[in-house]
Amino acid sequence: MLARRIIPCLDVRDGRVVKGTNFQGLRDMADPVDLAKFYNESGADELVFYDITASAEGRSLFTDILRRVAGEIFIPLTVGGGIRTLEDFDRVLKCGADKVSVNSGAIADPGLIAAGARKYGDQCVVLSMDVKRVDGQFRLFAKGGREDTGIDAMEWAVRGAAAGAGEIVLNSIDTDGVKQGFDLEMLDELAGRVSVPIIASGGAGRMEDFAELFTHPGVDAGLAASIFHTRQVEISALKAYLKELGVPMRTQVRPS
Amino acid sequence: MIAIVDYGVGNLFSLSSSLRALGMETEVTRDAGRLRSAGKIILPGVGAFGDAREKLDGTGLVPILREEAARKPLLGICLGMQLLFDRGFEYGEHPGLGLVPGQVVSLREDLEDRTLKVPHMGWNSLDIVRDDPLFKYFRDGEYVYYVHSFYARDCGASTLGVSRYGNVAVTGAVRNGNVWGAQFHPEKSGDAGLRLLRAFAEL
Numbered sequence: 001m002l003a004r005r006i007i008p009c010l011d012v013r014d015g016r017v018v019k020g021t022n023f024q025g026l027r028d029m030a031d032p033v034d035l036a037k038f039y040n041e042s043g044a045d046e047l048v049f050y051d052i053t054a055s056a057e058g059r060s061l062f063t064d065i066l067r068r069v070a071g072e073i074f075i076p077l078t079v080g081g082g083i084r085t086l087e088d089f090d091r092v093l094k095c096g097a098d099k100v101s102v103n104s105g106a107i108a109d110p111g112l113i114a115a116g117a118r119k120y121g122d123q124c125v126v127l128s129m130d131v132k133r134v135d136g137q138f139r140l141f142a143k144g145g146r147e148d149t150g151i152d153a154m155e156w157a158v159r160g161a162a163a164g165a166g167e168i169v170l171n172s173i174d175t176d177g178v179k180q181g182f183d184l185e186m187l188d189e190l191a192g193r194v195s196v197p198i199i200a201s202g203g204a205g206r207m208e209d210f211a212e213l214f215t216h217p218g219v220d221a222g223l224a225a226s227i228f229h230t231r232q233v234e235i236s237a238l239k240a241y242l243k244e245l246g247v248p249m250r251t252q253v254r255p256s
Numbered sequence: 257m258i259a260i261v262d263y264g265v266g267n268l269f270s271l272s273s274s275l276r277a278l279g280m281e282t283e284v285t286r287d288a289g290r291l292r293s294a295g296k297i298i299l300p301g302v303g304a305f306g307d308a309r310e311k312l313d314g315t316g317l318v319p320i321l322r323e324e325a326a327r328k329p330l331l332g333i334c335l336g337m338q339l340l341f342d343r344g345f346e347y348g349e350h351p352g353l354g355l356v357p358g359q360v361v362s363l364r365e366d367l368e369d370r371t372l373k374v375p376h377m378g379w380n381s382l383d384i385v386r387d388d389p390l391f392k393y394f395r396d397g398e399y400v401y402y403v404h405s406f407y408a409r410d411c412g413a414s415t416l417g418v419s420r421y422g423n424v425a426v427t428g429a430v431r432n433g434n435v436w437g438a439q440f441h442p443e444k445s446g447d448a449g450l451r452l453l454r455a456f457a458e459l
Contacts, residue, residue, distance in 0.1 A: 003379040250379040250399035
């Protein structure tokens with residue numbers, strides 16, 4: 001049976017992981033390579049890297065980090081942030097990314113999803129969307145959640161999946177950072193509309209939030225950043241807990 | 257040296273780096289001489305069956321692969337495994353290399369539960385059905401990473417391992433003589449995947 005996935009997300013700016021990191025025992029708690037290795041050993045099923053750098057210098061630092069991580073971590077890597085063209089796809093795939101996450105770039109150029117899927121396959125294109133309730137509608141936001149596009153988010157998701165997005169990351173702006181649980185209502189709505197895997201993002205605060213998330217059959221994975229970085233929730237403990245509850249989880253078997 | 261066949265299909269970064277991490281000498285090549293002098297060959301691949309078969313034909317390496325598969329270990333991964341079979345039915349019918357008995361068919365058509373998602377994407381446990389040196393460092397039921405919409409069926413005694421997806425036993429690993437295949441990506445399957453690659457490298 002296919003396991004549900006637990007995915008830590010690393011926001012990287014100027015070569016460093018941002019968002020409260022509070023690691024002990026690591027050589028450098030904000031070093032993305034160290035953090036990636038730590039997550040790999042903790043049993044993370046996948047890693048997501050977002051490049052939130054604005055400068056060209058930061059971008060080249062990011063690709064360098066990506067190459068180092070991909071050379072040492074052998075689980076799927078998704079990369080997003082500033083993906084606007086097929087050349088951007090190419091740049092991160094050459095550094096070892098397996099999937100490319102598009103967000104504002106696809107809003108600016110809706111043809112980007114289809115072009116990426118045609119060239120690299122559906123499995124390579126992840127549509128990431130920031131969504132907020134506005135006037136009783138699930139509204140798509142751009143530019144890191146700062147700009148209301150006026151677009152119906154559910155229709156956007158349906159179009160994205162039809163164009164070839166192989167997975168959708170749904171980040172609820174309404175629950176993001178609140179740590180009161182995932183936005184189950186929004187996720188259920190999406191699960192009823194698309195048949196591609198759905199990754200839930202925004203709102204995880206405790207292990208119980210993941211347990212509740214995975215009672216929803218349409219959700220494939222849970223993504224979080226700060227609760228993992230601060231070790232408020234340990235991935236290894238979280239997976240053991242979920243497995244105990246009967247959620248199918250990949251557990252690491254280390255032969256003696 | 258392990259030769260990774262370069263025929264313009266898929267990203268070979270993680271495959272090369274995982275073999276390097278295991279301390280194996282590897283070379284990504286489309287040179288017939290290098291495939292002949294290699295100790296082992298890996299046939300990778302991502303994409304669609306017919307297109308990949310055309311690209312492989314375009315390299316002129318098919319006769320070399322057939323010859324070499326008779327005398328040294330060859331491992332097909334993902335679409336590279338699918339090409340090993342007799343036939344593939346992705347966007348029409350295409351001939352495979354015929355190195356392992358079986359055919360590659362649509363997973364969607366064989367799934368009774370229409371709510372199951374295709375591609376079969378993510379971590380699934382691999383149940384060993386026939387023991388093999390490939391599993392020297394691998395334990396029955398360990399999780400491996402899959403991304404695919406078509407799967408191999410009717411593989412007979414070649415089947416080494418399967419993963420359950422709904423009513424379908426997805427063929428995960430096969431072997432016929434010197435030829436092995438993995439539908440999942442060992443180079444993306446964490447420690448368990450690296451151990452499979454190590455066992456292959458040590459064959």
